[in-house]
Amino acid sequence: MQIAVWLAFAGAAQAALAQSAASGEAAAPGASTAAPTSGAPAASGAERALPAVNVSASAQSDSPLNLRTPVSSGALGSRSQLETPFSTTVVTGEDLADRQANKLGDVFAGDASVTDNSSAYSAWATYISIRGLPIDWQNGFRIDGNPFISYGITMPYENLERVELLKGLGGFMYGFAQPGGMVNYVTKKPADQPVTSVSVGYRMDSVFSQHADLSRRFGPDGMFGARINYTHEAGKTYNAGDINRNSLAVALDGQLTRDLSVYFNAIYQQSRSSGQTPAIYTGSYVGTSLPATISGGSNFLGGTDQHLNTNLQLYTGGVKYQITPNWSFNTSMSYSKSSRDRNESTLTLLNQAGDYTDNRWNGDEAHQDIYWQGMFEGKVKTGIFSHQLVFGAAYQHQTNDYSSVSHYFTLGDGNLFQPNPWRYYSGAGLETYRASEITQKSLFASDTVQLTDRLSLLAGVRYTNYDQETYNLDGSLASRYGQNGVLTPTTALMYKLDPYTTLYASYVEALEQGALVNTIYANGGALLNPLRSRQYEVGIKTERERWSATAALFRIERGASYANDQNVYVQDGNSIYQGVEAAGSVKLGRNWKVAGSMMLLDSWYAKGQAYNGNRVAGAPQFVASGRVTYDVPQLPGLQVGAAAKFTGSTKVRPAGDLETGGYMIVNVGANYLTRIGGHDVTLRAAIDNITNRRYWMYQYSDYIAPGDPRMVSVNAKIDF
Template sequence: MKSAAEQGVGKKQRGKTKAPTIGVAHIAVMLAFAASQNAYAQTDAPVNASNAAAASAGAANDAAAEKSLPAVNVTAAQDSPQHLNADVGSGALGTRTQLDTPFSTTVVTSEELQDMQPQKLGDVFARDASVSDNGNPYSAWATYLSVRGMQLDWQNGFKIDGLPFNSYGITMPYEQLESVELLKGLSGFMYGFGAPGGVVNYVTKKPPLSGTPIRSVDVGYLTDGVWAEHADLGGRVGPNGMFGYRFNATHEEGQTYNDGTIRRNAFSLALDARITRDLSATFGALYQDQHTTGQGGSISTAQYVGTSLPAALSGSTDNLGNPSQHLNTNLQLYTAGVHYNLSPNWTAHLTYSFSKSFRDRNESTFFLENPAGDYTDFRFAGKEGHRLSLWQALVEGDVKTGPFEHQLVLGAAWQKQVNEYEANSVYEQIGTGNLYSPNTNLFYSPEGLATYRAGDITQKALFASDTIRLTERWSVLGGVRYTYYEQNGYTLTGTTSSHYSQSGVLTPTVALMFKLAPTTTLYTSYVESLEPGSIVDFTYANAGRMLKPLRSKQYEVGIKSEHARWSASTALFRIERGAEYANSANVYVQDGESIFEGVEAGADVRLGANWTVGGDLMWLHTKYERGSSFDGNRVAGAPGFVAAGHVTYNVPYVPGLRIGADAKFTGNTSVRPAGDLKAGGYTLFNVGASYATRIGGYGVTFRAAIDNITNKRYWEYQYADYISPGDPRTLSLNARIDF
């Protein structure tokens, strides 16, 4: 994580739940109860959608206004500590604030992303204890996360502006994002197919709402020799600012900390047109092309005979990579939408999106043999691609029936995903080696590698939700998605190798919410989800087989409380999911269920004018059961306990200077479903600083961060049966000018 310099609120706000200990969360809940009567006496009405929209609009203008403020005010502009009044997209639930969403959520803002300068998705959510990092930069694993012990679904668990794309191998241009949202848990009603870990939604930068232009340029440096340049331009033109635009461009190139190389070019464009008072149109495009070489391969324990892992390597090692390994990716996304205000209380949206992602990999899989670190080196070389198309029509609005107020969302969606896999890929043993010696097994990709249409998934859905306000404090939410799906697998010759289809699949959600105060929501919720069957990876005996879809259920009880100087939230959850794993014959199977039960808790507090402290924790109990071959074992990849804490200090003697530090402990994690091998627990420490000032009349911000300051060596759980060296100590620097 690039934990720099948290801007007052900056990174301190990020996690959904922030608490140094569980006791802090309990205290926060008691304070919320005690304050409820007094708060209602002083407040005319609870936070409503229009309040949230106004807050969101104000936040959108912060970046544009920043350059006109004195340096000390640039860093003092703050919203709530956990952004609970910020809007978060919830698919079929429409857009609502985090405080009014009856599920656990996290929002990371653009300002926080600038402070962090993340290189992978784990950096973005490093302060959220519910999120475990499973990836390394510059590799196909850079977006791998576990949320509540479950890895996100790279086919369906990632969205851009709420619209689907396939994330495998794709590292997003974080500098071009307005925010990153995480909806934890099941998402079946909200988005259709999806694994129960959650959904990450990347929100791209949009045209400014007012006529104030946005113009900034920044330059960054990252260990050991990576330089990046980024420009952000936006404004409004035409009569009364009728047309809006936002353009971002990034170039990144250099030598990475593991002696590899990276070259990345990314561009994004967002346009809008206010055609009439009630009719508007939007268009978006994002293009990124990235090339890396020398990245380390994956380490498999499928053939490992020891009961403890070998001594951990530094993430900066070049022992696992060499020039013949590479990852080339390309992402394209195009969106268009029309939005019409049917009445003061009703709005209709029609949206289309098309995304295309491609990757060309040459990557080793090191099958670890013994505690001495010996391995056999299998090399994969091939190409893969994915295409996703979506049409969605949605209307949302408010009605009143007798004493009850209804917030309704009605919609229909059609989505098709096409997976293109290797037609003539290479996967073979190219040699042997040892973790503690350089890998000299060179194998360059042959010419003529191609892909074929390996499978497709079509979803047709109708959905509806109704949030009924029963009284000033009580409300109930009900929603259901009706889905017809068809899932096909194909052979190289184009004939159908597998087929699943089903109509009338219902994925419901219900929730009950109670306002202890306008700033505090107590909720309980239930949701079901359906995820597509896995296409078995090439390392297993049944490679290429498409498994049947899996159904999951989630039960959750939580509380969120947001105040000017502190915020807190807690959630208790139980998730039941069909289990998938490799059996003793190395066949990837569906067998039994995996159960996840846990609690998240945390708080953030501003102490005086200069200090902010906070923390976050998750306790998690998991097991395989109900017929699984590993009944009673901990679920692989799920740590039992995670805790994070942070502190930020605004230096009063140097206006505009902020310093910060944070730490995160991740408990030991089972690597294999058999439960006979664990990756040990570890603690990471990060420090950073930022300084905002004015030079020559322009706003200038300098940022610096050192991650893993102790250069801790540790094994990181990567995927079932897989591990990787954790990231080494890294230095990042950035200078930005607003003009």
């Protein structure tokens, strides 16, 4: 089946070329409807960047790091990557389409600072590590700057304009969150020019998808805009599971006057999947090396009785007002709701022979987030100094509902290298109760002082009143943590070596909410206190016409949490992460583009009663990625490429006696742009993990999973 589809794709490309040549039309590069990156020249003809699979590269610029792209920086306001004194990454929607990303790990595959711990179509869909730290599934994700609970949610990447990543602490910018980083999904907005496109895709084993994108402006002088994106995906996944997903995104805006604009955005997604690969728990494992690797495409570990059904809803509206040429005010409010119905196994690994105990969890979960923010941004001068000021306030109320009767039980024993004999089918609609509520009320302010033409100083602080409560099944209060006047400051010094290069040094603090201990631990259900983190960073960013580069030295100090010898999950001592990261891209001649990224990371536990000096679980010592793309001059519009990423051996648990081993994944891809019947047509093909490399992937402390197998994807898009 896969070979037939692949051959059909190749035949279609050849037929399209023949038709184009016969009609006398040049095999056009196919102008993109997306706007060029600000400040960078749009690519022409054969130079248009069409990156290989799993590579973060811009389709409109010779500089795929997108350093001039505006990014949302929370309390810092909106500024470009080049003006942000922290390490960031931007992946454009065109990149996502070219690389046919299937999970969050694919989105950032070109960034060596990001380690893939994710698994599509499962509860682990958004698990990644940034600089060795896990991202916070409760507070680490935003859509257009608005918080939502990401657990188990695979975003409809087709509906996104770009994905932004802030590496490290976001305490000043966003409030309480784990120090790994922040992911912000930016949805497509009404375009200045009409957009009408339809695409169809195929991913092995037999998942078929359809996507439609429609944008129009109307009213006097196009003062109103509307954009609708719809995605449907259904079929059989690579591990013999099933997926059925429908996603709808609506964006409306209105330029009511020259200075006043309003907007409303909505996202609705319903996903039903079954047969996902279980996670493997190593907390009871007695060996010092893992069993032989198995394929993530194996259906030995589970069956169609396991399922994950999710629903995501997000509604947001806002007003933007340009008070004066130098001052603006914007305010927004959002409501998000996400729910999960899970029936999934966790395999407790027992020995190197691959024996395990199958523990099944079945329950329903739901989360709600109400969020409001108002912010003034402006510029003033005091004597010889100019100031870029931000003042604002925010309110967030999060509720978490869990099954009042969660089913967690043992099915029986099995072996990784034999079919799992155990099945447990269940329905949905289990009764839930209000398990916890979290409220944050904050004020924030920042001032970027221009000391000289080249030197500027940033100082900011967030003041937060924080309240976290957990409840018993009968609704009575079980525990509470509250603290007023929590300060999370940040400061940075920035120096412009030239208009295209920024050298910076920054410091930031953050707090993360206390963990609600998982029931697998002896103190399951306990609420731990918030943890404080600190980050020191020195970096440089530069973007030129044909090349760009970034580099950073960093140190992060975070309170350590782990399960001790008595299987009690405790907060004890610190975990330290320090290292260097660098990335760059260069256009060689007219046809070649080479890019790379690397991270060297040292990490250890310190000042605790246990594990002092041990490497922190989940922090690989070395990661490197690279890619090369080639525009085929004999066939304008065709680009081929290859990408590779090496992830060094990673400690699985804090004791430091078990590790995954290093592995390298190689991906290849091709993109062809042409015109058929007067319409732009884009044909894409990709093969992930072309060598079908088997490896153990670190997911979370004490948890591993088999890595994804070889994956073939094809897609065809037509613009009307």
